[in-house]
Amino acid sequence: MTGVPLSQKPPLLTVEALSTATGPARRRLTILEDVSFTVSPGEVIGIVGESGSGKSMLALTLMNLLPRSIVRTAGTVRLGETVLTNLSNKAWRDRRGRDMAMIFQEPMTSLNPVMRIGQQIEEVLVRRRRMTGREANREAVRLLERVEISSPAERLRAYPHELSGGMRQRVMIAIALAANARILIADEPTTALDVTIQAQILDLLRQLQADMGMALILITHDLGVVAEMAHRVMVLYAGRVAELAPVDSIFDDPRHPYTKALLASIPTIESRRERLTTIDGSVPTVGAMPPGCRFASRCPVARAVCKTLAPPVMPIAEDHGVACMEPFGYALPSSADLPGAA
Secondary structure, X not given: OOOOOHHHOXXXXXXXXXXXXXXXXXXXXXXXXOEEEEEOOOOEEEEEOOOOOOHHHHHHHHOOOOOOOEEEEEEEEEEOOEEHHHOOHHHHHHHEOOOEEEEOOOHHHHOOOOOOHHHHHHHHHHHHHOOOHHHHHHHHHHHHHHOOXXXXXXXXXXXXXXXXXXXXXXXXXXXHHOOOOOEEEEEOOOOOOOHHHHHHHHHHHHHHHHHHOOEEEEEOOOHHHHHHHOOEEXXXXXXXXXXXXXXXXXXXXXXOHHHXXXXXXXXXXXXXXXXOOOOOOXXXXXXXXXXXXXXXXXXXXXXXXXXXXXXXXXXXXXXXXXXXXXXXXXXXXXXXXXXXXX
């Protein structure tokens, strides 16, 4: 890469101590807790973790698309100099598409089944870019060409069920690109696609991100995809950040036991095993979150203190933070070592 290093660019998106919960006010059940990270212009940050770790919930919170049963209880989301969490719902809605766009997991349930593809793309162009109907139609054709859909003018007249899964996902990408968003959130963009189509979609996202200079938040289970595409990786577990580091550090020097367990579970060509490595137990459910470190019951190096104390994300190297007692010898650093300390 050329130009200013990503780590030296002012953040485009800043998330600080973000928390969400469900249930009545007196008995809130935590979902996300104290999630903090930044995204720079042109950066790709991968978010990984098992199902139930809070990845999709984080994406919906950033887009202000939470269902009514879930509320943001703390934290801020800042886009450039604008604090989105201080805005009204209407003002935040006006930012969607124009500044932040999202590709959802399953395009068949995200696209409107009774609207033609062209209508679904063109309504974004009319609303966000104030195009006339004819202008929007021409731009919709161009967008379908950009996401490599053949015969784009004909596809505009099709309904979602008439397209393959890969083509529907390309349509979702075209809709996300329609308003020239600065940040694209891709939530499991290759779910339910065969490996050949997965590779095509990922290549397309990489090319579009590079061409347009967008920041990309890539949510995935696939650590191979993260290794190939991301600059930094955030590992989520049970709604908390376990580790946040440059992609090379995550793969070469993982420090959180959960990150190590995820990497150990990846099958490799070099080592032939009769059985794959697994992580015993499962992610705790909402309402059953244990005190202390939420990974303690599954952690091979957990000590008694881990079951009562939940360490914050602490720096262990440049741009590398981990929420675990083990790297610090089961004693948190002194207050002088905390981020921001004088």
